[in-house]
Amino acid sequence: MMRVFCIAEHRFGELNPLSIELLNLANTIKGEGSSEAVVIGKDVGKFATELSKFADKVWKIEDENLEYYNPELYNDVLMQLFGKEKPDVVLIGHTSQGTEFGPYLAAKLNAPLATDVVGVDVTDGLKVSRFMFQGKIMVDVKLKSLPCVLTVRQGVFKEGVEVNGEIVDSGISPSREASRKFVKYLEPEVGEVDISQADIIVAVGRGIEDASNIELAEELAGLLGGVVAGSRPVIDNGWLPKDRQVGISGKTVKPKFYLALGISGAFQHVMGMKDSELIIAINKDPEAPIFGVAHYGAVADLFDVVPELIEKLKEAKG
């Protein structure tokens, strides 16, 4: 029997669907206990209503100064709440917000912490499953005491049942001013091509090795009537502009055909392309996680296969 608290996330007036996934997980592990959502912001009534469908209880923490996410203030109000309402498990999304305030909260609660969790087992204490090495290895870890804090990967706990709980006004507001200030949001960079609108994408990863090799992908994309995109390392190295990045921190694409060249398939990338209608992956590493999401795969050097593809497409076109 556990009290499982889920910290909801919202931005630009929208609730992150991961907040509901946290509640789905809470409802499966709570036993005779409760799933309790916490929603923090300036005006969170709408979110509280959405959350209450899947939560036994929703705690609203509303204040003028909570309009924008701030990890110091989130921690401040959550520590006030958890001073009175004792959690057994705190679930937080493994997002840009959750990876920031989650570990901080765990330290302040002096609670064991596991991040990027994809499985939770409560049959004998509390055990989590998570990946390491960018998806290549999985590890089961026991957390030796409660309360504990878990940040949870998106897209794993999508199935759930409605429990239709109550909404409670916590009456909590920040007890201090934050030393860190929100200034403004910056819009995504816009380039000449919107890859999210393309039917065919030739995507390159670290395996493309150098900026000068992008041409090869461009030529293939041209013959296929598609566009070139890239995974994080390609963008980090400046081989392609930021607006060509596929993944959680870039764009989500669903083309008719996604060709992954030399992309290992880290989760951050996969979340941005897994719903493509046809995925073919070429990678030298037979253990590359990309083969777990691709429909067809070939263990080969892209520099051997791509020239063959180009030649054959040229032949076909006459």
Add this chain to the structure above:
Amino acid sequence: MNIIVLAKHAPDPESEINIASDGKNVDQAGLVYDINDWDRYAIEEAIRIKEEKGGEVVVVGVGSNCDDTLRKCLAMGADRAIKIPVDVTLDAFQVAEVIKEAIKDEKFDLILAGYMSQDVNNSQVGVLLAAMLDLPFATAITSIKIENGKITATRELEGGYQEEIELPVPCLLTVQSGINEPRYVSIMGIKRAKTKEMREVTLTPSMSTLEIEKMYFPPVKKAEMLEGDPAKIAEKIIEILKDRGLV
């Protein structure tokens, strides 16, 4: 600006990864270690700030085998290094705890770390240290500007968005990959690094709150594999595309 940088000596996820015979660890054979990729960006950022503002860059490493990474940071331009020969697999609390102790007499304006490690992918140590030191902090930083003792930074959100924030010093920032273009180590740098101080601090972390039960290869649904030489593979790909009316 005196800056402390946390740098992990970590196995490359692209190297050969096997499970050790105890089923609870990664087999060390086949692993290729280097500075954690995110920390490479952190040390570069620290050196750039120092070059502009002056001050000192101190790099801190945890692990009995971390010398190569500390030397690399010294060769890139860090002034001195602190090595904490404690070996931790997973528990970031233990790592943050020993770092806190090792830097307790350091005067710093900024602590920089990588957003995550390339092996464990926890995204924890930096933030835990900020909590233990009660420092203002921010993660996944994509740019840093320092003016009049105040930091203006941008941090990465989802979907290509970023947020701009302001922080006072001292504070702790974890940097996202791609924030800069890390320099290569020069021969001169390597020579100079030999004369720089590397101090070893012996510490014992408290008991871990985590216990690894099992390490294994994840069960994955595998793609249908296309066999043959490159020409054959290309041919099969074109057949698939033709069947779907894509060429």
